[in-house]
Amino acid sequence: MLGLYIHIPFCVRKCRYCDFLSAPACDSEREAYLKSLHGQIKAIGERLRQKKSGKHYIVDSIFIGGGTPSLLSSDQMQALMDVVRESFYVADDAEITAECNPGTVTRKKLCAYKRAGINRLSIGLQSADNEELALLGRIHTWEEFLDTFKAARNACFTNINIDIMSALPGQTVLSYQNTLTSVLALHPEHISAYSLIIEEGTPFFDEYGETDCAKKKKKDAAKLLPSEDEVVQMDELTWKLLGEAGYEHYEISNYALPESVCRHNLKYWHCEEYLGVGTGAASYMKTNSSGDYCRLKVITDTKAFSEIDWNDPLSLDKCFAECDILSLQEQMEEMAFLGLRTKEGVRLSSFYERFGKSFNEVYGEVVKKYTAMGMMKADETHVALTLKGMEVANWIMADFCG
Ligand code: SF4
Numbered sequence: 001m002l003g004l005y006i007h008i009p010f011c012v013r014k015c016r017y018c019d020f021l022s023a024p025a026c027d028s029e030r031e032a033y034l035k036s037l038h039g040q041i042k043a044i045g046e047r048l049r050q051k052k053s054g055k056h057y058i059v060d061s062i063f064i065g066g067g068t069p070s071l072l073s074s075d076q077m078q079a080l081m082d083v084v085r086e087s088f089y090v091a092d093d094a095e096i097t098a099e100c101n102p103g104t105v106t107r108k109k110l111c112a113y114k115r116a117g118i119n120r121l122s123i124g125l126q127s128a129d130n131e132e133l134a135l136l137g138r139i140h141t142w143e144e145f146l147d148t149f150k151a152a153r154n155a156c157f158t159n160i161n162i163d164i165m166s167a168l169p170g171q172t173v174l175s176y177q178n179t180l181t182s183v184l185a186l187h188p189e190h191i192s193a194y195s196l197i198i199e200e201g202t203p204f205f206d207e208y209g210e211t212d213c214a215k216k217k218k219k220d221a222a223k224l225l226p227s228e229d230e231v232v233q234m235d236e237l238t239w240k241l242l243g244e245a246g247y248e249h250y251e252i253s254n255y256a257l258p259e260s261v262c263r264h265n266l267k268y269w270h271c272e273e274y275l276g277v278g279t280g281a282a283s284y285m286k287t288n289s290s291g292d293y294c295r296l297k298v299i300t301d302t303k304a305f306s307e308i309d310w311n312d313p314l315s316l317d318k319c320f321a322e323c324d325i326l327s328l329q330e331q332m333e334e335m336a337f338l339g340l341r342t343k344e345g346v347r348l349s350s351f352y353e354r355f356g357k358s359f360n361e362v363y364g365e366v367v368k369k370y371t372a373m374g375m376m377k378a379d380e381t382h383v384a385l386t387l388k389g390m391e392v393a394n395w396i397m398a399d400f401c402g
Pocket of ligand 1: 010011012013014015018019020022066067068101124
């Protein structure tokens with residue numbers, strides 16, 4: 001079973017913290033991109049079919065991310081899904097998610113998305129506080145988000161994720177608590193709760209990053225970032241309030257009601273095969289029967305991508321900027337640190353089946369060290385982080401990389 005990621009690199013305007021591959025574009029640029037995207041999907045579908053001696057790959061999860069995929073019109077979304085279904089066998093019960101930004105959809109458009117096969121929405125809210133939203137450069141208010149959420153429910157979407165963020169400039173523990181309780185009142189099936197990361201190259205980095213010039217500006221900034229103590233309190237509030245409301249904390253930043261974990265994202269954390277199409281999209285695929293895995297990445301230049309001639313049989317090879325066959329060591333590291341992001345942890349049987357070595361044989365010493373510190377727990381079937389370990393997950397995971 002394959003996961004398919006489709007990248008739509010367009011947004012109404014750029015948020016001030018965002019370093020994703022996304023930018024505003026006019027209608028003709030969007031059309032040209034989508035035409036090329038169709039070409040890539042068909043070409044890859046055909047190539048994979050040849051690899052499987054004429055059989056279609058079965059896709060059981062699709063994630064249309066961005067950017068703002070909800071900028072696609074009803075017809076554009078339908079056409080995209082038609083091309084996917086021509087090129088792959090999409091399982092009847094496939095999870096098909098589209099990311100959606102408030103203010104870019106109506107109930108009518110969402111009904112059309114539903115008819116096209118989309119059965120899960122991931123709505124980018126980030127905060128219920130309008131001042132915080134304005135500072136982030138978001139295009140919407142809390143009230144506009146509410147309209148979008150109601151439209152989604154009215155269009156019969158019964159599987160909705162809401163993205164929220166902590167550690168924002170000007171955010172207090174109280175305002176974050178208000179975001180959490182406001183979101184919980186809507187009973188979404190899934191909540192992704194991320195901490196803001198100040199990325200280089202963004203307006204936020206100039207204001208809040210760690211360069212000398214930024215430090216000076218930071219002192220003058222109208223809104224300061226919360227202190228480390230406050231950020232810890234926000235994390236603890238997330239665990240407490242979402243846990244009490246019945247959400248399972250199944251991955252460092254992800255919470256789900258029963259039966260509502262995100263199948264597509266689990267593929268990433270379980271190191272299963274996935275294919276990424278569209279600019280900058282990454283794939284993780286088995287290359288041959290000997291079990292080697294490779295990581296591919298599509299070129300990031302949207303204009304160049306839009307101009308690819310898909311009638312040229314060499315285009316498919318040229319559209320990838322990176323193609324790395326992963327060493328055994330790299331594959332083991334990935335399975336360790338991605339698996340440790342999940343509540344379930346690393347499945348010891350999967351590790352052994354794939355590498356012919358036990359997890360303890362390779363990482364026994366590291367596991368022993370963090371188990372003694374109360375940051376990791378191990379039994380006969382799994383090794384996982386404790387809640388205390390999840391707080392410092394990046395630090396622990398670095399120990400699994402050579
Ligand atoms: S909507 Fe998302 S992808 Fe677009 S600019 Fe904002 S954060 Fe980036």
